[in-house]
Amino acid sequence: MADTKAAVDAAQERTKAYLPQIQAALDQLKSQSEKPPPLIADAELYTGKVRDVYKPNKFPQHVVLAATGRQSAFDRALATVPFKGAVLNQVSRWWFETTKDICENHVRASPLPDVLVAARCQAFPVEFVVRGYITGSTSTSLWTHYKNGERKYCGLDFPDGLVKNQKLAENVCTPTTKDAEHDEPISGEDIVASGRMTQAQWDECRGKALAIFARGQEIAASRGLVLVDTKFEFGLADDGTCVLIDEVLTPDSSRYWLAHSYEARHAAGQEPENIDKEFLRLWYRERCDPYKDEVIPAAPDELVCELSRRYILLYELITGETFDFQAASAAVDRPAVLAECLAGL
Numbered sequence: 001m002a003d004t005k006a007a008v009d010a011a012q013e014r015t016k017a018y019l020p021q022i023q024a025a026l027d028q029l030k031s032q033s034e035k036p037p038p039l040i041a042d043a044e045l046y047t048g049k050v051r052d053v054y055k056p057n058k059f060p061q062h063v064v065l066a067a068t069g070r071q072s073a074f075d076r077a078l079a080t081v082p083f084k085g086a087v088l089n090q091v092s093r094w095w096f097e098t099t100k101d102i103c104e105n106h107v108r109a110s111p112l113p114d115v116l117v118a119a120r121c122q123a124f125p126v127e128f129v130v131r132g133y134i135t136g137s138t139s140t141s142l143w144t145h146y147k148n149g150e151r152k153y154c155g156l157d158f159p160d161g162l163v164k165n166q167k168l169a170e171n172v173c174t175p176t177t178k179d180a181e182h183d184e185p186i187s188g189e190d191i192v193a194s195g196r197m198t199q200a201q202w203d204e205c206r207g208k209a210l211a212i213f214a215r216g217q218e219i220a221a222s223r224g225l226v227l228v229d230t231k232f233e234f235g236l237a238d239d240g241t242c243v244l245i246d247e248v249l250t251p252d253s254s255r256y257w258l259a260h261s262y263e264a265r266h267a268a269g270q271e272p273e274n275i276d277k278e279f280l281r282l283w284y285r286e287r288c289d290p291y292k293d294e295v296i297p298a299a300p301d302e303l304v305c306e307l308s309r310r311y312i313l314l315y316e317l318i319t320g321e322t323f324d325f326q327a328a329s330a331a332v333d334r335p336a337v338l339a340e341c342l343a344g345l
Contacts, residue, residue: 004224005260015313022305025082065116074290079299085114086328087311088250094319095248103208105244111341113328121235125178128209131229135165155187205234216249223317228255251276275310
């Protein structure tokens with residue numbers, strides 16, 4: 001624990017020195033009045049909460065996922081975070097590679113820091129939320145339902161007496177629907193009954209989600225982190241194989257706490273130290289009702305820059321690599337780089 005704490009402390013200090021560079025990038029984002037051109041002109045484009053998803057007409061076997069700096073929570077856009085797209089894509093790439101022995105994935109190439117080229121799959125309309133702790137602040141979080149008196153969640157029974165941020169007796173898979181506007185908790189039984197997945201598909205993907213999460217917890221612990229919860233997505237490849245898709249164990253899809261202070265802070269009834277977007281959620285929760293208020297406060301620059309720093313901190317702790325600011329902000333002909341990549345696959 002002492003060695004991992006020292007490594008985390010060193011990374012904290014190193015990434016704090018990045019803040020002026022992050023602020024400069026944020027200033028540049030604010031000054032941009034025009035939306036950048038699409039990466040692929042001849043493609044079906046879906047603009048998600050965080051990613052722009054292209055389905056190129058000339059390459060029907062591939063899909064292009066461009067991660068952006070858009071920060072979303074509570075079913076609404078909150079801010080644009082510098083370098084976030086590159087961090088999300090590169091953290092995902094690292095985890096896809098690290099877990100491919102557990103489950104095949106859709107990755108084919110990453111020609112740009114924030115862009116992933118993947119095999120086109122039929123995504124299941126389900127998010128596999130895996131939890132090792134009871135926590136959260138959103139309407140779908142386990143803690144929100146539990147504190148309101150519910151003891152059955154996603155078809156699973158939870159005992160009385162649990163407190164927020166407590167470690168669960170075992171990791172659990174608590175899926176949600178995957179909808180355009182708002183996801184809802186659902187049980188595995190209802191997933192099968194509704195035709196979203198077959199029983200065999202549900203059993204296979206649930207097992208792989210739990211196995212990947214356990215691998216992630218082990219690796220995170222060796223980096224001085226607690227992997228608290230996450231969400232996975234799976235899809236069907238052309239041959240009918242279930243494959244891991246979308247993103248893996250990113251600070252957008254997951255909660256990470258600092259391990260060295262968790263026990264003491266939990267015993268004192270304090271929130272754990274986190275390096276994901278939960279601190280942004282809590283900032284909004286303290287100032288408004290982000291689900292109901294039509295107008296909410298704008299996230300201050302200091303908060304946005306700190307979120308960017310935390311995302312970069314997680315990237316460096318997990319991968320052991322130094323974040324490449326130059327590559328993430330290089331002025332290149334992005335459509336041309338991507339077109340060359342697609343042509344070579």
